[in-house]
Amino acid sequence: MAIEFTKYHGLGNDFILIDNRSSLTPVLTPEKAVQWCDRHFGIGADGVIFALPGQNGTDYTMRIFNSDGSEPEMCGNGIRCLAVFLTELEGINRTKDKYSIHTLAGVIVPQLTDDGQVKVDMGEPRLLAEEIPTNLASSQVQVINHPLEVAGKTWDVTCVSMGNPHCITFVEDVAAVNLESIGSQFENHPVFPKKTNTEFIEVVNRNYLKMRVWERGAGITLACGTGACASLVAGVLNDKCDRTAMIELPGGTLEIEWSEIDNRIYMTGPAQRVFTGKY
Numbered sequence: 001m002a003i004e005f006t007k008y009h010g011l012g013n014d015f016i017l018i019d020n021r022s023s024l025t026p027v028l029t030p031e032k033a034v035q036w037c038d039r040h041f042g043i044g045a046d047g048v049i050f051a052l053p054g055q056n057g058t059d060y061t062m063r064i065f066n067s068d069g070s071e072p073e074m075c076g077n078g079i080r081c082l083a084v085f086l087t088e089l090e091g092i093n094r095t096k097d098k099y100s101i102h103t104l105a106g107v108i109v110p111q112l113t114d115d116g117q118v119k120v121d122m123g124e125p126r127l128l129a130e131e132i133p134t135n136l137a138s139s140q141v142q143v144i145n146h147p148l149e150v151a152g153k154t155w156d157v158t159c160v161s162m163g164n165p166h167c168i169t170f171v172e173d174v175a176a177v178n179l180e181s182i183g184s185q186f187e188n189h190p191v192f193p194k195k196t197n198t199e200f201i202e203v204v205n206r207n208y209l210k211m212r213v214w215e216r217g218a219g220i221t222l223a224c225g226t227g228a229c230a231s232l233v234a235g236v237l238n239d240k241c242d243r244t245a246m247i248e249l250p251g252g253t254l255e256i257e258w259s260e261i262d263n264r265i266y267m268t269g270p271a272q273r274v275f276t277g278k279y
């Protein structure tokens with residue numbers, strides 16, 4: 001049976017969106033999602049996102065499968081794409097739309113802005129080792145600028161959860177990092193029982209960071225929204241940046257704020273429909 005889909009991207013982090021509002025069970029298995037995401041034998045994407053009915057009083061539920069079929073708790077670029085997708089499905093006033101979306105990382109609230117971007121309340125960052133999770137420190141301790149051996153080298157890492165795990169390293173020159181060879185060694189390091197996303201950050205100034213990312217379950221991508229949020233938090237914890245900064249990724253730039261008022265992270269960026277089809 002052919003299934004309708006819409007392809008979106010957020011700064012080149014691309015997703016296949018499926019209208020799954022009639023059931024809480026995704027219409028694709030993880031194995032099928034792997035095949036759909038294949039860039040040579042399928043549609044091609046970093047993941048598949050399902051728009052499901054709400055739960056516990058929320059408007060909708062988001063589930064996502066990475067391109068390797070694993071299921072992450074959250075996806076920042078993906079939830080902006082989902083917000084625009086829902087607006088198009090429901091046919092309602094773009095700039096007034098504010099959705100509560102149930103995810104495995106908690107309730108996330110995206111809102112479309114007047115200039116066509118999406119601003120997302122990403123919730124509070126989680127910093128304790130047991131919340132990442134990582135066994136780099138004891139469970140109730142934060143992992144900030146902590147040595148980690150990877151590929152024969154010691155890296156000073158900071159760990160932040162945005163619902164999903166992130167391991168952040170500050171470097172002099174982000175372009176010089178050999179992501180292809182070290183990315184998967186960070187992802188699969190035994191100190192991360194649920195694996196990890198890995199971000200390398202170059203500080204241009206206190207309000208501008210450059211980032212490259214290796215994503216758990218997807219490898220190198222052009223952008224990662226949760227990764228940008230986690231990196232801003234790591235920058236503040238290491239006194240390398242202010243609480244609001246632009247984060248430049250290979251696919252474009254996100255604005256990230258860690259509010260002093262409510263301790264929540266706000267991410268603003270674009271989401272772009274590419275094409276629709278049946279597969």
Ligand SMILES: N[C@@H](CCC[C@H](N)C(=O)O)C(=O)O
Nearest residue numbers: 072075076077164224225226
């Ligand atoms: N690209 C996403 C993150 C997707 C999930 C990630 N690969 C994981 O397994 O945690 C984003 O924009 O946040």
